[in-house]
Amino acid sequence: MAEVLVYVDHADGAVRKPTLELLTIARRLGDPVAVALGAGAEATAATLAEHGAVKVLVSEAAEYADYLVVPKVDALQAAVEAVSPVAVLVPSAAEAKEIAARLAVRIGSGLITDAVDLEADAEGPIATQAVFAASYTTRSRVSTGVPVITVKPNSAPVEAAAAAGAVEQLSVSFGEKSTGTKVLSRTPRESTGRPELTEAAIVVSGGRGVNGAENFPLIEALADSLGAAVGASRAAVDAGWYPHTNQVGQTGKSVSPQLYIANGISGAIQHRAGMQTSKTIVAVNKDAEAPIFELVDYGVVGDLFTVVPQLTDEVKARKG
Incomplete structure (x- = not known):
């Protein structure tokens, strides 16, 4: 053969x-x-x-x-x-x-x-x-x-x-x-304990709607309850709310997980280019007209500050 x-x-x-x-x-x-x-x-x-x-x-x-x-x-x-x-x-x-x-x-x-x-x-x-x-x-x-x-x-x-x-x-x-090009030194990346973004089966991302670095622990808590990686939109990264290494999109990383949860992300083409091949896409956004809803399998029109903690608690409860 x-x-x-x-x-x-x-x-x-x-x-x-x-x-x-x-x-x-x-x-x-x-x-x-x-x-x-x-x-x-x-x-x-x-x-x-x-x-x-x-x-x-x-x-x-x-x-x-x-x-x-x-x-x-x-x-x-x-x-x-x-x-x-x-x-x-x-x-x-x-x-x-x-x-x-x-x-x-x-x-x-x-x-x-x-x-x-x-x-x-x-x-x-x-x-x-x-x-x-x-x-x-x-x-x-x-x-x-x-x-x-x-x-x-x-x-x-x-x-x-x-x-x-x-x-x-x-x-x-x-x-x-x-x-021709010699490696002089290496600095190990600090481990978060979460899966590698591009390899993860589940990715939970936050965007402009997260409204500040101090609120990203909400996204991290949901990700940790699911055993997921954490992603961020370009808007969130450019604002300094989350590291560039976690950016999902055309100028960031391309992901194709089994489940992608977008929180407070409008769904601009820049972001969609990096996650559109995900198997199941869920979006949480308070703007019912957000472009991300054209793409999703499941959409929740609501305030992520209410929805995400409730979802995290429900996941934890079901896991026992």
Whole structure:
């Protein structure tokens, strides 16, 4: 059966959820072959095997941590040459998308980014994308070379499917450009204990209607009751009410959770572009004419300062 390369996103051997989703998708196209790089790469093998990886190509060279991006492109190029896959799948994250783009140039292939679905076809995988601020849905395929495709988190369920997961060392030759940009220091991001925004199954966001940084704990309390990530509109971020890293929208992060709850967000196209592919959308806004209500599955016309605490209390009560 044809093989499909899957780039593994992990932290010291702990595989992140988008990679497990990719393995589910990869099985539609062929036999998944995972590529794990950096410290802890071999430790990923058991998890990857549990989710369908027939092989795990590993390389733990120091270059992946010491230098930016290019060594990982070298490794994926080596994997493509070793496996001759029908496609290369990469999570849609900032660094991973840069790796995918550079790889596509290296191997002379077409690139599709931010796919929300993939299906097998005799002429090559067909990718579904939401484009032009999610106003249109397109279906496309790469016509040149080995397709390199980045897939949005939450585009598929995580499904266990035991496979061999045989570990093989990947031989990588690093080019001169690999050491062009050296990492001098790293500062760990302070953990909030909440899920990563782009990976979360539930996102609770606040906008201009929250009316100040001092009121964002209302949004955080609802998010914590649901085990959700916290997002913010551009208006809230620009006003300094919440960190830019939590901005959802065209100039922020794009999310596609199972449930998106927008509180005090009008629904300008800038924001919609970053969350319109969410599976279920709920909005709370006291303006019945707010554009966000054109998009939602469920809308509550009401004051968020009344609705959100009541919703939080109800969630907590039902959880016991």
